[in-house]
Every structure is written in C-alpha cells, then in structure tokens.
Amino acid sequence: MRVVIAEDHALLRDGLTRLLEAFDFDVVATVDDGPSLLPALLANKPDVAVVDVRLPPTFTDEGLQGAIAARTQVPGLPILVLSQHVEPLYARELLSDRRGGVGYLLKDRVSNVAQFVDAVHQVAGGGTVMDPEVVARLLDRSRPLDVLTVREREVLGEMAAGRSNAAIATRLFVTEKAVSKHINNIFSKLGLPPSDDDNRRVLAVLAYLNA
Amino acid sequence: METRDWVREGLRATAGGVLAIALSITNIPLFVLFVLALVLTPVLGLGLVLLPLVTALVRARADLSRRLAAGFGVPIARPYRPRPEQARLGGWRRYRWIITDPATWRDFGWLLPGAVIGLVLGVLSLALPLYGVEGIVLLPLWIWLATDSYGYGAIWPIESVGDAFLSLPQGALILGIGLAAAPYLRRVDALFAHLLLGPTRNAELRLRVTQLTVTRADTVDAQAAELRRIERDLHDGAQARLVSLGMTIGLAEEMVDRDPDKARELLAEAREASSTALVELRHLVRGIHPPVLAERGLDGAVRALALNLRIPTNVESDVTGRLETPVESAAYFAVAEALTNATVHSGATFAYVTLHRDGDVLRMEVGDDGQGGADPGRGTGLRGIQRRLAAFDGTMALSSPPGGPTIVTMELPCVLSSPRTMLSSGTD
Numbered sequence: 001m002r003v004v005i006a007e008d009h010a011l012l013r014d015g016l017t018r019l020l021e022a023f024d025f026d027v028v029a030t031v032d033d034g035p036s037l038l039p040a041l042l043a044n045k046p047d048v049a050v051v052d053v054r055l056p057p058t059f060t061d062e063g064l065q066g067a068i069a070a071r072t073q074v075p076g077l078p079i080l081v082l083s084q085h086v087e088p089l090y091a092r093e094l095l096s097d098r099r100g101g102v103g104y105l106l107k108d109r110v111s112n113v114a115q116f117v118d119a120v121h122q123v124a125g126g127g128t129v130m131d132p133e134v135v136a137r138l139l140d141r142s143r144p145l146d147v148l149t150v151r152e153r154e155v156l157g158e159m160a161a162g163r164s165n166a167a168i169a170t171r172l173f174v175t176e177k178a179v180s181k182h183i184n185n186i187f188s189k190l191g192l193p194p195s196d197d198d199n200r201r202v203l204a205v206l207a208y209l210n211a
Numbered sequence: 212m213e214t215r216d217w218v219r220e221g222l223r224a225t226a227g228g229v230l231a232i233a234l235s236i237t238n239i240p241l242f243v244l245f246v247l248a249l250v251l252t253p254v255l256g257l258g259l260v261l262l263p264l265v266t267a268l269v270r271a272r273a274d275l276s277r278r279l280a281a282g283f284g285v286p287i288a289r290p291y292r293p294r295p296e297q298a299r300l301g302g303w304r305r306y307r308w309i310i311t312d313p314a315t316w317r318d319f320g321w322l323l324p325g326a327v328i329g330l331v332l333g334v335l336s337l338a339l340p341l342y343g344v345e346g347i348v349l350l351p352l353w354i355w356l357a358t359d360s361y362g363y364g365a366i367w368p369i370e371s372v373g374d375a376f377l378s379l380p381q382g383a384l385i386l387g388i389g390l391a392a393a394p395y396l397r398r399v400d401a402l403f404a405h406l407l408l409g410p411t412r413n414a415e416l417r418l419r420v421t422q423l424t425v426t427r428a429d430t431v432d433a434q435a436a437e438l439r440r441i442e443r444d445l446h447d448g449a450q451a452r453l454v455s456l457g458m459t460i461g462l463a464e465e466m467v468d469r470d471p472d473k474a475r476e477l478l479a480e481a482r483e484a485s486s487t488a489l490v491e492l493r494h495l496v497r498g499i500h501p502p503v504l505a506e507r508g509l510d511g512a513v514r515a516l517a518l519n520l521r522i523p524t525n526v527e528s529d530v531t532g533r534l535e536t537p538v539e540s541a542a543y544f545a546v547a548e549a550l551t552n553a554t555v556h557s558g559a560t561f562a563y564v565t566l567h568r569d570g571d572v573l574r575m576e577v578g579d580d581g582q583g584g585a586d587p588g589r590g591t592g593l594r595g596i597q598r599r600l601a602a603f604d605g606t607m608a609l610s611s612p613p614g615g616p617t618i619v620t621m622e623l624p625c626v627l628s629s630p631r632t633m634l635s636s637g638t639d
Binding site for chain 1: 482485486489490493496497502503505506507511514515518519
C-alpha cells in the first residue's frame with residue numbers, strides 16, 4: 001500500500017516511515033512543509049496519506065488546508081491527519097465534503113502501534129476515524145441529539161471513532177445484530193438517505209459534530 | 212428632517228442655557244464659602260474640616276459643568292489627584308492633598324468668571340428665542356391696540372396695523388437666529404469650562420502614569436503567577452513522568468532476556484506513561500497559548516471554543532485577519548473566561564458571543580440566558596478579565612440582574628498604544 005507522509009519534525013517523520021514500512025506500507029514520498037504537500041499528493045495519488053496539521057512555513061494549519069485542498073481535487077483521497085491537539089472544529093471541516101477516507105487523530109495514538117496501523121488501513125479503505133478525544137468532547141455536551149437514546153449515542157460515538165459493527169458489538173457487550181439495529185435507528189432518526197454504508201456513517205458522524 | 216433636527220438641537224441648547232443660568236448662580240455662595248474656609252484655616256483650624264467639605268461641593272459643581280459640556284460635544288476629563296490613603300477628614304494629610312492639587316485652584320479660579328460667562332451666555336441663548344416668540348405671539352395684540360406706546364424689532368414705535376404685521380416675520384427671524392445660535396453659545400461656554408476645569412497637560416500625563424503604574428503592576432503580578440504555575444505543572448507533571456518513563460524503559464531493558472513477558476508489560480506501562488505526559492503537556496500548552504488560536508486567530512479559536520462547550524453557543528464575528536498576538540491572546544482569554552462563567556455558574560441553556568471590529572476598537576459581547584446575579588466583586592474570574600484587558604487599555608462592563616440575562620461587554624483597542632521600537636536600525 002502506497003503512502004505519502006507529511007511531517008516537519010525529522011525524528012517523527014523517520015519514525016513514521018520506519019513504523020509504516022515495518023507493516024508493509026510503501027512510503028513513496030515524504031514532505032516537510034506545506035507548499036510541497038499538495039503537489040506530492042497530486043503527483044503520487046497514494047492509497048493513503050499521513051499528514052501533520054502544523055507545517056512550515058507558517059506553522060499554522062497548513063497540513064489541514066493541504067489535505068482539504070487535495071480532497072477537493074481528488075475526491076475521496078484517503079488522508080489521515082495527525083495533530084498535537086484535536087479540535088471538533090477541524091474534524092467538522094475534514095468531514096464536510098461528506099466522503100469517507102478521513103482520519104483525525106492525536107499524535108500520541110501512534111504509540112499504540114497496532115491501533116494506529118489499523119486506523120491507517122481503515123482510512124485507506126474509505127472509513128472514517130475520529131480520535132477518542134474528539135468523540136469524548138462531543139459526548140460531554142448536553143446539547144441535543146435528543147432524538148437518540150443513550151445507547152444510540154454510544155453507538156454513534158463508537159462509529160465516529162471508526163469502529164466496525166463487530167468491534168462496536170464487542171465493546172458494548174451486545175450482539176452484532178443489535179448494533180446494526182441501533183445503527184439503522186440512528187440513520188432513520190437523523191433522516192439520512194439510504195446509500196452505501198460508509199458514506200452514511202460519515203454523514204451520521206457529521207450530524208453528530210454539527211449538533 | 213433637517214429642520215426638525217436643527218430645531219431640536221436649538222431647543223436642547225436653550226434648555227442647557229437655562230440650566231447653566233441656575234448653576235452659575237450657585238457659584239457665588241460656593242466662592243464665598245471657599246474664601247471663608249481659607250480664611251478660617253488659622254482660626255482654630257476650622258479650615259481643616261471646612262475646606263475639604265467646600266472643595267467636595269465645588270468639585271461636584273464642576274462635575275455638573277463637565278457633564279453639561281460633554282453633552283454639547285466638549286468632553287472634559289476630571290483632573291483631580293487620587294485621594295491618598297488614610298486621609299481622614301479634618302486631618303492635615305487630607306488638607307494638603309486638596310491645597311497642593313492645582314486642579315483645586317483652577318476650579319476656584321473658574322468659579323467667578325465661569326458664573327459670569329454662564330449667566331451672560333445663558334441669558335443670551337434664552338432671550339433671543341423668547342423675544343422672537345414675543346414678536347409672533349403678541350402680533351394680534353398690536354392689531355387691537357395699535358398705539359404708539361410700544362414697538363418691536365426694527366419698528367419703534369408701532370404706529371399702524373401694517374407695522375404690527377411686520378412684527379411676525381421679524382419675530383420668526385429672531386426666533387430662528389436664537390435657536391440657531393443657542394448651540395454655539397453652549398459650545399463657547401463649554402470651551403471656556405474646558406480651559407479651566409480640564410486637566411492640564413501635566414495633570415493628564417500624571418493621571419496616565421498612575422493608571423499605567425497600576426496596570427503594569429497587575430500585569431507583572433499576573434505574569435509572574437502564571438510562570439510559577441507553569442513551572443510547578445512541568446515539574447510535578449511532565450518532568451516527573453519522563454523520569455519515571457526512563458526508569459521503566461531501563462528496567463524493561465534489563466528484563467528483556469531474563470523475563471520477556473515482564474519486559475513487555477513494562478514497555479506497555481511506559482507507553483501509557485508517555486501518553487499521560489502528553490495529555491498533561493497538551494493541557495498546559497492550551498493554557499499558555501491555545502494552538503488553535505495560533506493556527507486560526509481569534510475568530511477561529513472562539514468558534515472552536517464554542518464547539519467544545521456543554522451548551523449550544525452561537526458565534527457571530529466580523530473580525531477577519533489577524534490581530535497583534537498579545538491583543539489576540541488577551542481577547543481570547545477574556546472571551547473564554549466569560550464563557551466559562553456563563554456555562555459553569557449561571558445555569559444557562561444557551562450562550563452567544565459577538566466579535567465586532569470597529570476601526571481600532573475590538574468589541575466583544577458574551578451573553579447567556581442564565582439566572583444572572585454575577586458580581587465582579589466576588590470570584591476572581593471577572594476581575595481577571597478586567598485586569599487582563601486593562602493592560603491593553605481595554606474595558607469590561609457587566610450587566611447581570613437577578614434572574615438574568617447576563618451580558619459581558621468588553622472593548623479592546625486593536626492597535627497597541629506603544630508600538631515596539633525596532634531593535635536593529637538596519638545598518639548592519
């Protein structure tokens with residue numbers, strides 16, 4: 001699987017490269033600043049890109065902007081965004097094109113290698129992976145997704161974190177069948193049109209972020 | 212529309228003239244009392260008590276004139292020195308504070324000329340319109356009487372009905388002139404008051420120095436406290452965790468050959484510890500300068516903040532581009548603090564923020580639908596906002612009646628009053 005990495009910190013860039021190569025990814029390009037990100041993504045059309053939010057020269061959110069710009073030109077280009085801090089605001093912007101293949105994780109998560117590699121695979125496969133901290137902050141709010149039951153909100157949170165039905169079932173100690181029933185309820189309560197499964201999941205998460 | 216505004220202004224100025232006449236009359240007893248208090252100072256030290264009291268009256272009177280002048284477009288700042296601590300009434304310290312303040316003597320010097328000018332201009336601004344009204348209203352009377360005993364305006368005496376009719380246009384003209392002139396007369400009065408009741412350049416600078424000294428001390432204190440907090444957090448948090456992390460990894464290294472399972476367990480533990488250290492560092496960084504503020508500026512950072520709150524919060528903003536970093540930071544933390552108050556203390560179900568840039572002034576408003584009753588005297592939050600903004604000559608006003616709603620209004624100059632000087636002259 002072909003990967004592009006954008007990270008300005010040499011230590012972290014080499015670390016990520018080494019880590020992904022150890023799991024049979026093919027790192028086709030690495031970039032260390034904002035301006036070279038978009039050309040690298042467009043030229044290589046990788047199966048997945050791992051991008052740091054903050055890059056030179058402005059050290060603001062060039063990575064995020066680059067990722068969004070690339071996805072406008074190549075719709076659905078799978079990108080996993082890493083950052084030292086997570087903001088629901090950024091998550092919303094990443095998801096706003098309503099396509100899957102997006103991930104948004106704290107850099108810390110890299111240290112749990114198995115989970116991180118799993119997240120990269122999910123994003124490459126068109127899934128959506130949100131950092132547990134984004135999800136936790138959203139769950140913490142009292143604002144309404146009132147139409148949903150407590151259980152349904154839990155399931156939605158797990159979905160936002162990018163988990164499959166089977167994984168959600170294990171975590172919540174219910175059957176997979178029960179999970180898909182909850183998910184169908186969520187889709188119908190949020191008024192999401194029938195379409196392919198991944199896309200509906202993204203829309204549900206987006207509804208969650210906008211609530 | 213034009214005419215109505217003009218008439219309204221004229222009437223307002225005429226009313227101001229009447230007020231000025233009434234106020235001017237009070238200057239005379241005040242003048243007498245002041246002289247008396249001065250004269251009585253050697254006699255039994257009566258002046259020690261009397262002068263502060265009379266001065267308080269004089270200052271209250273001068274304040275009225277300042278407010279009146281401000282109403283006609285001439286704002287006059289209060290020039291008095293702040294009262295020293297422990298300056299009890301009847302004490303020497305209080306007396307000296309009064310007699311050494313040049314503003315006391317400028318007030319005194321103003322009392323009589325101010326009264327004369329106030330009276331003359333007041334009477335003038337009243338008399339012209341009144342005479343005009345007389346010309347208009349008394350016209351029917353002339354028609355009936357048509358005697359040679361009285362006249363009006365340019366016609367003296369009125370000898371015929373025709374002459375009498377001429378008083379009408381004359382009256383209207385004089386009324387018009389009177390109303391048009393009244394605002395200018397008020398302005399002249401206000402400018403004269405400004406001459407003596409305003410602070411001298413010297414006093415202005417002194418007031419500014421006093422204010423800067425206070426805000427600088429506050430800022431330095433706050434900054435020192437902040438640095439101490441950061442030092443402690445790093446010392447007890449991340450630093451300690453990194454030390455323990457090193458030990459755990461070292462231990463795991465020792466164990467790799469002898470007890471691989473135990474080594475793996477230790478490494479997992481080390482990874483956990485590194486995560487916790489990162490969480491702590493992230494919190495610390497957010498408190499120093501939130502990354503989203505660095506990345507998105509005030510507008511984006513406040514929006515991001517609103518998304519994190521427990522209650523729905525609406526953000527409206529026309530602040531585009533980036534402000535100076537210190538201003539941006541002060542504005543952000545002030546809004547954040549106000550929002551924290553809204554969500555934590557007030558029991559609100561909804562909050563809003565508006566950010567509006569008005570030339571060089573940034574206006575911020577934070578409101579909620581909570582139970583109100585917020586008091587800046589209690590709790591450090593609102594005081595903290597005030598202090599933070601004061602360092603930039605910013606202000607905060609709070610409206611929080613019992614039962615709500617609570618509205619915090621903040622203003623902050625966007626341009627630093629003292630632009631940093633360039634260190635390098637560019638010659639190297």
